[in-house]
Amino acid sequence: MTYANQSLTNVSSVQQFQGLLERALFCTLITVPCCVFLFINGTMLFTLRSKPVFRETSRYILLxxxxxxxxxxxxxSQLxxxxxxCRMKLTxxxxGVLTMIADLTNEVSPLTLVLMSLERYVAVCYPLRHATIITIRNTGVAIIVVWVFSSLNVLTRVLLLLDFPFEDLESLQMKDFxxxxxxxxxxxxxxYDKAYTxxxxxxxxxxxxxSYIGVIVAARSASTDKASARKARNTLLLHLVQLGLSLSSTVYNPILIALSKTVTRLVFVRVQNVFYVCIFIFPRCxxxxxxxxxxxxxxxxLVYHLCCRLKLSVISAKAEVSL
Known part of the structure; x- marks a missing residue:
């Protein structure tokens, strides 16, 4: 039995004991908020591309x-x-493709938060050089470096998977979800996953x-704009909280493996659903x-675009009802 199967034996048996009604209830309660947040995120992405001020400012490009x-x-994650x-078991x-892409996007987030923090640090501590250091070109290069670095990590994981003797498997069809x-x-x-994390x-x-400490020190300087420094300090503190939430997904698997050995099967799957909402959905929104x-x-x-889209949705719904 492979390492993965040893870890997920209890997880698979949990799914077999959960009724259809309860599974449908959990899926509805999780999928509906997820769709709402995807709608908000999509509108936010559209907003950040709707005006030149967003497309030409490094801070908004990083966002x-x-x-x-x-x-x-x-x-x-929702897929x-x-x-x-649906109890669909893939090959x-x-x-591997789905999880590697998910890992790639999951690692881009904390690295982007680092770039956003450094941008705020430069804006407060080196205000006269901010325009020459934080340019559109440099921001684009930094984003490319983040994606390349994350891609190298994914490539390393793929190379580690190649050492597994797949030819010894009866089939490439997975026995677990x-x-x-x-x-x-x-x-x-x-x-490797633990070390990299x-x-x-x-x-x-x-x-x-x-960056947070540097901004605090700069805020005590007489030449620094106090309001700007205070705002940047709060932003960096927010980035630190976001980083903790973003990396909280790293403890998801170890906690589930530990719980699967101590709690009943039905309790486990309910806790798993709660953790999925708190660790995966909430931080991404x-x-x-x-x-x-x-x-x-x-x-x-953002409010303008959200309201317009909501109005269009209401109008479309009324039109369908009238037909």
């Missing part, structure tokens, strides 16, 4: 990249959840914390809600 990665991660709800290659744990086909994959968490946390409400430049444009 767009963060929202794009979070939205893609939310879509893939995997629905496949598990290893198909599951598609997930990150199911693709840990050997101890090396699990050890630890490195990412420590590095990103140190970068954002250092936080950016749109925070920046859409907090940023005075984005807020009126």
């Amino acid at each position: 767009y990249n963060l929202l794009f990665a979070d939205t893609a991660q939310l879509i893939l 995997l959840y629905i496949l598990a709800f 290893y290659p198909v599951c 598609c997930s990150d744990i199911a693709m840990f086909l050997g101890p090396m994959s699990n050890h 630890c490195f990412l968490f420590v590095s990103a946390g140190a970068a954002i914390t250092s 936080l950016s749109s809600l925070i920046y859409g409400i907090r940023d005075q430049t984005i807020r009126p444009v």
Whole structure:
């Protein structure tokens, strides 16, 4: 039995004991809010491309990249959840592609938060050089570096998977539902995932914390704009909270594996659904809600687009009823 199957034996048996009605209830309660948040994220992405001020400001370009990665991660996570709800078991290659893309977008988010924090640090500590350091070109290069670095990590995971003797399997059809744990086909994959996650968490946390301390020190300087420094400090603190929420998904699998050995099967699947909402859905929707409400430049444009889309939805619904 493979490492993945050993980890997910209890998870698979849980699904067999959950009734159809309860599964449908959980799926509805999770899918409906997810669709609402996807609608808000999509509107936010459209908003950030609707005006030149958003397309030509580094801060908003970085925010767009963060929202794009979070939205893609939310879509893939929900797709995997629905496949598990329908009890559809994929082949290893198909599951590998889906989980690798999900890992890619999941790792882009914390690295983008680091870039956003460094941008705020430069804006406060080096205001006269901000326009020459944080240019559109440099921002684009930084975003490309983030995606390339994340892609290299995914490539490393693929190379680790190639060491697994797939020819010894009776079939490429998976015996468990598609997930990150199911693709840990050997101890090396699990050890590498833990090491990389630890490195990412420590590095990103140190970068954002250092930027926060630098802004606090700069705020005490007489030459620094106090209001701007205070706003940047609050933004960096927000980035630190977002980083913690973004990387909270790293403890999802270990907690589930530990719970599967201690609680009953029905309790386990209910806790799993709650964790999915709190760890995967909520953090991916936080950016749109925070920046859409907090940023005075984005807020009126976002509200305008949301209201127009809602009005169009109501009009379309009335038209369908009349027909």
